[in-house]
Amino acid sequence: MAKLVVEHSGPLSGCVAVGGSKNAALPVLCACLLTEETCTIRQVPPFTDVLVLLKILRSLGAEVLYDAKKQMAVITAKKLTSTREDAALAEKLRASFFVLAPLLARKHRAQVPLPGGCPIGTRPVDLHLKGLQQMGAKVKLEHGDVLARCRRFQGSRIYLDVPSVGATEQLLMAAVTAEGRTEIENAATEPEIVDLAAFLRKMGAQIQGAGTTHLVVTGVRQLGGARHTVISDRVEAGTFLAAVAAVGGDVTVQNAPSEHLGAILAKLKEAGVQLTVESGRIHIVSDGNLSSFDIKTMPYPGFPTDLQAIFMVLATVAKGTSVVTETLFENRFLQASQLLRMGADIKTEGRMAVVEGVKSLTGTSVCAPDLRAGAALVIAGLLAQGQTEIEDVYHIDRGYCHLEEKLQSIGACLHREEETEEQ
Numbered sequence: 279m280a281k282l283v284v285e286h287s288g289p290l291s292g293c294v295a296v297g298g299s300k301n302a303a304l305p306v307l308c309a310c311l312l313t314e315e316t317c318t319i320r321q322v323p324p325f326t327d328v329l330v331l332l333k334i335l336r337s338l339g340a341e342v343l344y345d346a347k348k349q350m351a352v353i354t355a356k357k358l359t360s361t362r363e364d365a366a367l368a369e370k371l372r373a374s375f376f377v378l379a380p381l382l383a384r385k386h387r388a389q390v391p392l393p394g395g396c397p398i399g400t401r402p403v404d405l406h407l408k409g410l411q412q413m414g415a416k417v418k419l420e421h422g423d424v425l426a427r428c429r430r431f432q433g434s435r436i437y438l439d440v441p442s443v444g445a446t447e448q449l450l451m452a453a454v455t456a457e458g459r460t461e462i463e464n465a466a467t468e469p470e471i472v473d474l475a476a477f478l479r480k481m482g483a484q485i486q487g488a489g490t491t492h493l494v495v496t497g498v499r500q501l502g503g504a505r506h507t508v509i510s511d512r513v514e515a516g517t518f519l520a521a522v523a524a525v526g527g528d529v530t531v532q533n534a535p536s537e538h539l540g541a542i543l544a545k546l547k548e549a550g551v552q553l554t555v556e557s558g559r560i561h562i563v564s565d566g567n568l569s570s571f572d573i574k575t576m577p578y579p580g581f582p583t584d585l586q587a588i589f590m591v592l593a594t595v596a597k598g599t600s601v602v603t604e605t606l607f608e609n610r611f612l613q614a615s616q617l618l619r620m621g622a623d624i625k626t627e628g629r630m631a632v633v634e635g636v637k638s639l640t641g642t643s644v645c646a647p648d649l650r651a652g653a654a655l656v657i658a659g660l661l662a663q664g665q666t667e668i669e670d671v672y673h674i675d676r677g678y679c680h681l682e683e684k685l686q687s688i689g690a691c692l693h694r695e696e697e698t699e700e701q
């Protein structure tokens with residue numbers, strides 16, 4: 279078990295580079311199962327979620343070469359030898375569920391456990407299953423596993439009750455080799471979906487409307503191998519920007535997907551930081567004196583729920599009262615109780631949190647309750663007087679790679695301590 283020890287830091291200075299996006303890489307890696315040919319995927323950092331997913335792909339029979347240093351995965355799913363996903367691996371991440379459509383497309387049957395992931399809500403998969411059923415899959419749930427069978431997927435017109443990112447990705451992967459035309463209405467428009475569609479198109483898929491709420495896919499008989507570089511991680515970029523905003527500094531965030539950060543940049547400006555945005559890089563200057571702001575999480579291009587916890591940390595020291603509303607997940611204020619231990623003034627009521635800015639936070643020992651809330655506590659630790667110890671760092675490692683080294687490179691004081699179990 280590892281913990282992070284974070285000291286009061288700042289001002290930060292220098293350059294820090296954003297890596298590949300976790301949420302874009304995971305569906306792209308699963309989409310490699312759709313072809314017998316080799317796919318080469320670049321800018322895939324060794325997040326633990328990626329490493330677990332690669333294990334899953336191997337266990338299904340895909341040949342997987344992964345170079346963590348080059349951040350490149352080479353996947354050949356010539357033969358899929360299993361249609362049953364390992365439950366112990368599947369429960370570690372939400373994206374394990376994305377193998378369902380590719381397995382059905384290639385092998386016509388699949389046994390896939392209900393997925394794991396962050397404990398931020400009930401996170402049903404009903405929209406994935408309803409859509410696949412509309413496309414001809416026979417689905418039943420037994421002992422926590424989805425058992426599904428399907429001849430060739432049939433094109434269909436599918437309306438999503440909510441614009442679910444995961445369901446849109448799953449159904450896109452089903453539609454690309456379906457017989458006929460599929461339309462997905464009220465589709466999610468997140469950049470990660472546009473990236474998946476770009477990869478699928480390189481494989482030979484015919485997709486129109488990616489990035490809009492109406493996707494039109496004309497199924498093709500088969501897909502071929504392709505090379506793809508995953509987009510940069512907008513959540514990681516937002517994390518670095520928030521860290522500088524909080525503790526002050528003068529930093530250039532390189533490889534930043536500025537075109538995907540509209541809501542985040544707007545809120546940072548409202549909080550009073552100076553930003554210069556160029557294609558691929560963002561220069562941020564902050565004196566650490568922030569004004570209060572309100573955020574309401576929304577599907578893209580609204581404010582991303584994955585940065586809600588991190589921006590709540592900014593609100594804890596911003597002058598005045600900020601209101602944070604979480605509309606996507608019912609249990610996504612897990613950071614609040616930890617921030618209270620650090621001296622924050624937060625009142626939560628259902629999906630709304632009222633945050634009164636305090637002069638400063640103070641360090642203590644806290645637990646990372648989930649991935650993004652864990653990253654939020656790192657920023658709280660940089661802000662807090664004294665030392666903050668963050669336990670359960672494994673949550674953070676699911677979606678950040680070299681987080682402490684990157685923050686150290688711009689002057690933050692933090693380090694990891696590996697705890698050995700007592701004899």
Ligand code: UD1
Pocket residue numbers: 301302304372373399400401402403404405406407440441442443444445466583584606607
């Ligand atoms: C993805 C991201 C996650 C992000 C979220 C919202 C990955 C691996 N994860 O999660 O980091 O926070 O998008 O941007 O990409 N819903 C249903 N039925 C379904 C599916 C979803 O009711 O079948 C609901 C969910 O409970 C939630 C809302 O839809 O309230 C949005 O969830 P969704 O967009 O599906 O999120 P994920 O794909 O799970």
